[in-house]
Amino acid sequence: DSPKGQQTKHQPQTYDSAFLKACRREAVPHTPVWFMRQAGRSLPEYLKVREGIPMLESCMRPELVTEITLQPVRRHKVDAAIYFSDIVVPLKAIGIDLDIKPGVGPVVADPIRTRADLARLRDLTPEDVHYVTEAIGMLTGELGATPLIGFAGAPFTLASYLVEGGPSRSHEHTKALMYGDPQLWADLLDRLAEITSAFLKVQIEAGASAVQLFDSWVGALAPADYRRSVMPASVKVFDAVASYGVPRIHFGVGTGELLGLMGEAGADVVGVDWRVPLDEAARRVGPGKALQGNLDPAVLFASREVVEAKTDEVLAAAKDLEGHVFNLGHGVMPAMDPDALTRLVDYVHTRTAV
Ligand code: CP3
Numbered sequence: 001d002s003p004k005g006q007q008t009k010h011q012p013q014t015y016d017s018a019f020l021k022a023c024r025r026e027a028v029p030h031t032p033v034w035f036m037r038q039a040g041r042s043l044p045e046y047l048k049v050r051e052g053i054p055m056l057e058s059c060m061r062p063e064l065v066t067e068i069t070l071q072p073v074r075r076h077k078v079d080a081a082i083y084f085s086d087i088v089v090p091l092k093a094i095g096i097d098l099d100i101k102p103g104v105g106p107v108v109a110d111p112i113r114t115r116a117d118l119a120r121l122r123d124l125t126p127e128d129v130h131y132v133t134e135a136i137g138m139l140t141g142e143l144g145a146t147p148l149i150g151f152a153g154a155p156f157t158l159a160s161y162l163v164e165g166g167p168s169r170s171h172e173h174t175k176a177l178m179y180g181d182p183q184l185w186a187d188l189l190d191r192l193a194e195i196t197s198a199f200l201k202v203q204i205e206a207g208a209s210a211v212q213l214f215d216s217w218v219g220a221l222a223p224a225d226y227r228r229s230v231m232p233a234s235v236k237v238f239d240a241v242a243s244y245g246v247p248r249i250h251f252g253v254g255t256g257e258l259l260g261l262m263g264e265a266g267a268d269v270v271g272v273d274w275r276v277p278l279d280e281a282a283r284r285v286g287p288g289k290a291l292q293g294n295l296d297p298a299v300l301f302a303s304r305e306v307v308e309a310k311t312d313e314v315l316a317a318a319k320d321l322e323g324h325v326f327n328l329g330h331g332v333m334p335a336m337d338p339d340a341l342t343r344l345v346d347y348v349h350t351r352t353a354v
Pocket residue numbers: 035036037038039040041055082083084085086087088100101102103104105106151214216331
């Protein structure tokens with residue numbers, strides 16, 4: 001089976017997009033651009049449609065999800081859309097009592113810390129997230145040739161929220177479990193790998209042209225611990241969706257020391273934060289992978305001249321990559337000027353046009 005044959009089964013009209021070409025390490029008409037967290041609070045039109053609707057509820061309304069996902073595509077002319085949802089949506093969908101608190105993040109009512117707690121993590125079925133299938137059906141019609149990126153939280157990052165009960169800087173309960181009860185930890189990550197795989201499959205089956213696995217907080221681990229205690233679960237997720245032939249992106253923050261292993265876990269594209277220049281990241285990742293990144297998001301708060309100069313640095317470091325998808329090194333921040341993002345997309349397109 002050729003990868004093209006498999007992929008065109010899903011979204012043939014997106015196959016020749018700059019974004020998917022870059023992911024496949026093919027020649028591109030310009031460097032494609034999208035932004036993590038592009039759909040969200042930096043946009044006034046987002047705040048308007050979200051008024052009075054809690055975050056998790058908004059993720060379950062297909063029409064609203066479609067509108068919010070399209071907003072940054074219309075405004076910024078980015079090369080890909082990212083499905084509007086959150087990494088904790090599949091956990092909510094299987095009945096975990098959690099909420100997303102504004103200004104805080106996901107908060108879990110009863111943290112998962114014992115073997116008995118594991119039983120609460122049941123399998124995810126497509127019916128549990130029927131609104132995702134509905135929304136993606138609407139979206140792919142509206143998006144035409146613009147690819148839609150589906151996503152999920154990686155087992156470690158999901159485990160961190162579940163075990164801590166909320167956001168954490170130190171991940172102390174999570175690490176205590178990982179170091180202290182390796183078998184329970186392995187079983188927990190394996191459960192989460194099953195749920196994450198099922199959630200990504202739903203999105204691909206519905207029409208997503210690529211998927212990104214967010215392991216946002218895995219940079220808290222040393223490479224040996226990552227390899228032993230986390231990588232097997234992430235490998236399982238990437239393997240589970242490999243046969244679809246859609247590009248698989250793998251991203252985390254502060255993962256400079258883990259880039260090689262994160263590529264090895266099975267990604268086609270490795271996301272890089274702003275701490276490692278892309279040419280050095282390519283040496284760490286090795287051949288056969290595209291890279292995504294990596295402008296420091298905070299640069300967007302500086303002047304236009306500074307944004308352009310720092311963007312030039314990213315593009316210069318990326319010039320010999322096999323494939324490059326331009327992105328920020330982490331997500332768009334709520335206080336960012338949307339016009340600065342629109343200008344950045346145009347700047348990258350203009351500078352890299354062949
Ligand atoms: O990228 C996109 O535009 C798509 C939407 C998206 C959201 N969350 C919407 C959201 C994506 C891809 C995510 C992923 C996500 N969620 C991650 C991984 C990405 C990363 O930033 O590393 C993580 C760690 C989460 C958990 C989470 N959810 C956090 C930390 C927060 C922010 C809490 C806050 O208010 O400061 C959320 C809430 C959330 N997810 C918002 C949005 C738009 C804000 C909620 C709101 O608008 O009320």
